[in-house]
């Protein structure tokens with residue numbers, strides 16, 4: 001008999017699905033990843049096909065086990081991290097989705113959010129959920145599905161339909177339809193969950209007209225979430241960790257004490273600052289969210305979410321076609337003329353924190369006849385740095401100490417030029433960890449805590465290692481001058497809402 005001494009993480013992201021096997025010291029042992037199609041049925045709409053996600057999940061799990069060279073019997077537990085807020089409904093009987101999942105970036109419910117805001121409901125939403133009335137969160141997406149899919153509302157009221165974010169959908173499928181549950185971090189992003197009472201909120205359910213019968217049970221992030229049937233991967237695998245991807249990355253970055261901050265640069269960018277057991281209410285349009293809930297104890301965070309970070313690089317590749325791979329953005333940016341003040345505001349799907357302008361759209365400003373692909377590529381990378389400054393400044397304005405170190409992760413942090421620029425334009429040290437896949441690591445760590453393979457957060461902190469840091473060298477006046485140009489560019493794309 002071999003001992004189950006490995007952890008398996010499923011990291012279901014916005015553009016790809018990944019599985020990773022870790023040993024009990026948190027060292028990666030094998031991984032597999034698959035990109036999947038994005039659907040844009042109308043401008044501002046983004047959908048995912050749930051069957052793509054499910055099929056890829058099974059295949060990357062097999063791939064990661066093969067890559068690690070271990071049988072499923074060596075896996076002590078499975079953890080799930082997922083793209084957050086993305087919502088779907090499915091038939092409890094057949095397990096079939098009623099419609100494609102509506103992705104977090106989707107803006108189709110912007111008008112509904114505007115009218116709820118005009119009617120004065122944002123205060124209640126913020127007080128209960130820590131969120132702002134924006135199409136980003138699940139509630140209005142769920143309402144749209146219930147209203148637009150024929151029969152959905154009536155069937156939901158009869159208890160025939162289940163709602164889930166992606167973690168919940170995967171858990172349902174992974175347990176053969178046995179478990180309909182989520183964790184507190186994912187629930188915290190739905191806009192119908194009271195983060196203080198840790199319960200679904202009836203008043204908000206009434207406001208968004210969502211029947212309670214569709215909701216999953218909310219558990220700790222290190223709870224027992226059931227197990228896979230033996231038929232799926234050969235042996236039953238316990239599922240003992242779930243968190244939204246940004247919260248999982250916060251765990252993977254070992255940001256366990258108040259003030260520690262991580263920033264993830266993938267499709268979007270998400271900065272989370274641990275605020276301990278205090279749920280800090282933001283007066284600067286940041287979000288208050290649950291960082292993790294372990295064995296009944298909740299730790300909160302302040303969060304700034306930016307919708308387009310790597311998405312702008314994808315657009316350089318797929319839209320403008322000035323690069324053929326994301327990595328080329330680095331050499332192109334290095335070639336840019338330092339004196340050209342070209343700004344790119346990547347408001348493709350509106351602006352997130354701290355602006356929350358669903359109607360803003362993107363722009364490139366400051367072009368001259370000398371401008372070309374290098375300046376535009378640099379502007380796309382600069383936008384990531386300026387948006388980070390927007391968030392860090394808002395956190396400081398909410399009373400936090402400015403972090404002197406930012407722990408970073410996500411696909412974009414492989415770009416050394418960007419990392420140095422981030423340090424320069426923010427005036428703080430940027431630290432990149434040895435294990436760049438912090439989301440998967442965090443999911444594995446939660447599963448490890450849940451199954452008892454890890455005994456405390458200290459065990460996780462001990463495994464975190466820096467792979468090097470970037471210190472700011474840009475003069476403060478240059479940093480501020482460039483940032484003022486960014487603020488001006490943003491002002492020009494605002495919709496005036």
Ligand code: ADP
Pocket residue numbers: 013014015016265266267268309310311312313314326327328329330410411412413414415
């Ligand atoms: P997600 O989890 O949101 O799918 P990832 O963390 O996998 O995203 O990061 C992928 C994103 O990072 C893509 O948007 C891609 O364009 C961008 N990216 C990847 N490598 C680089 C690079 N070297 N420079 C700039 N951007 C990059």
